Amino acid sequence: MQAVPFAKDQSVGETLAGRYAQVDWRQVREAAMFQVLGGPKRLCNGVTRRDLLSVGGLSLCGVGAPVLFPALANAESTTAKNSEVTLPGFSRAKNVILLYLFGGPSQLDTLDLKPQAPIEIRGKFQSIDSTLPGLHLCEHLPNMAQVMDRVTVVRSLTHPWNFHGMQYATTGSPEGSVPLEETLGHSQHQPFLGSVVNYFDQQRHGPKPHGAIPDNLMLPFLLSSRRSAARYTAPSAMDLGSRFDPIWTEFRGEATRSAVRRSFGPPAEFRDPYLGVQRDCRFLIAAEADLPNDFSLDRLNRRRSLLDQLETLRRNLDQQAGRSVLDQKRELAFSLLDSKAIRAAFDLEQEPAKLRDEYGLTLFGQSTLQARRLVEAGCRFVTVVWDEFGQLNAGWDTHVDHYNRLTGELLPGLDLAFSALIRDLEARGMLDDTLVLVMNEMGRTPRFEGEGRGHWGRAYTNFFAGAGLKRGNIIGRTDAIGATVADRPLTAKDILATIYHLIGINPNSTLNDRLNRPVPLCHDGKVIPEMLA
Template identity: 45%
Template sequence: MLRILGSNRRACDALSRRDMIQAGGASLLGLGLADLLHANEGNEPQLTRGFGRAKNVILLFLYGGVSQLDTLDPKPGAPEDIRGPFSSISTSLNGVQISEHLPKLAKMADRVSLVRSMTHPYPIHGVAFATTGVKHTDIPMELNRDDSRHWPYFGSVLDYLHEVDNPNAPQPAVPATMHLPWVQSSRSGPHKRSGLLGGFLGPRYNPVVAEFVGDATNPRTYRPNDPYGGIKQDCRFEIQGTGLPNGLTIDRVSTRSSLLDQFNTSRRDLDKSKIGSSLDRFRQLAMSIIASPRLSEALDVSKEPAPLRNRYGHHLFGQSALLARRLVESGSRLVSVFWDEFAVFLRHVGHA
């Protein structure tokens, strides 16, 4: 688990690299954070086993999703009133069984790090605890993503450390850290879950969100037309605020950007503030996105062959996972795909 040293409220310019990472202790799904940061530094002997160091990561975060008893931890030896309702099957990993509904995963279980021991002491889902490693949390803090006590999402830490190591590097055409298919929990109620933003590093390091735009096709979900039950073929994903108005060309945008750079240079007090720094980074990122076709091409999932799209599943989560793959292939380092509790609370009845 990522351990952030020092007070939770220290300013980001007071944080050192040692403050951000405790060597050997930062890991998620078996991938060390240090491995992500130094994936390109090479010159070390390659291990004879394993897949090597991770250069890119796709995180499938099933918040409010399927039960572990129905999938990876069916507990076949437990009493009937405890174990899952489905049968278990053997896997390629000796002694490990999973749900009968995951036969393809069972065949490659020897290539998977299966962790069944993760827990936390809080009577809540603990999203912030899982994604940031924050030591202390509570319900009000969990439901307030802007609480100043929050630690940064681990993808935000990657962005911060990359910027520290490369202070003069331009913003990438494809954001390094992205979230799909919208701001998590934003469609289910007034509370947006915590642990997914820049935390005490500030909004400058918030992940970029690619939002789903489209119509659902399944009226028989708990709430009619839940996109997680099925979506139309013409669905798309877009970054809000990066489209060009009619009549505005890239050249005109570049000219305006140059003028804005000159204006901002004369406002050094604003540039030195956290808000000014965040605005400047977002503007540079928006310019990179607008000026390059790489991101818009990656966001266009319609370019994938129809059979392949169907294999991913023609529902919101499946197409989001497909997009995550396209983004990684285009340059993103960490793409998080969230299963949202989009009005499906009653489906949890009888589940652990």
């Protein structure tokens, strides 16, 4: 189903002009005295979260959008037809950790090696046995090899597109396209997986109390905000309303190692936190990321008073029923500032040094450990993105310097973080309730293209562990060179349908778009029975 762009209405324009003419924007500017954090998170209409959430600094969109377009800010779901859920595992997962490997890891160099293929296909790496019979891993994943008996591996994911597609992989969009991935507010965008979970949870149970851990967090920073090229579109809640957007963290820490990187231009040296970080690194959300060191709660309360003075202004703009999106954004901003629970959850120094080392003193390793701390503290859905840093074609997008990047950064970082997470969750009795997802948007070409492997959507691998999933399980098979799916072809929509099932959301549900039309949650995606315990 293709979404139709929101049609402009002359009467709406006239109403806008009339309402904004009544606003004394000097009052708003005087109140706009500091900036709220969370990183410059883009909303579905292209403005940043900081623009919208500035505490005491209510931007034009911040005041006007939720007031003048309540249908957009308060999208309603259309429940699926009542049907008995017969497959096992429904609602088994209490929380979710999504590890997203942006760029497209090579299936042939990780979990789908082809040792019998010609050298130009199989590459340099040797395979090693794992604790899962029949599964051989790359020699540079020795720690992961010891935990694969707890894991379900899907080696038959496929789609026809050869471009970066986090939107496609994590939203249930029926098709992929470059504009879909690169255009803010694209008409075909669908809500991010974590936002959908957050939305359904609030429909059932209401919002969390003041000061509680938010339920849809993303680490370590806004998607593609640390790369030199144009940004990809960050996941958002789209028509569910911006209050269900993921909350991004900010990373504070120093990289310990440098690397010379080349994309398609001259080489450049970067101090890359994915190679190593100082032990005093940390993650922040909310205004704490932008506040001076001497900022006090007294000052916070004075700012709150300034906001309260705008309440009359807001009511004059629109007398709408219930709590506005603006109210909820303000409440969230303040709760993030003064919550002891949130501050404690983000204190990595509470973890033993040995455990931090086991996760790896890298940005991905410490982000993964932080994700475990957050779900332990009550967060429902945490996403960690292994993102591009410093330049184009970073992350897992190994067009150039393929082997050096895999052996020096990517494989060791993943090996430590994933294996430590599985062991840590298991030791704490959390693995049976926590769904661990390792996802990406595509694989790499079977044949090398110059110094690396190119984009390849026809065959790629995801792997999963935890709540409601079979342990020690391999699904699907590719051909002799890892180019096409030979058995059990599956799509990202099938993966999403299975995830929703395990979380307790009927994957046949629909959500209304901005024109109040029902849009299928997973379109033609189906639950994968072989994944379920």
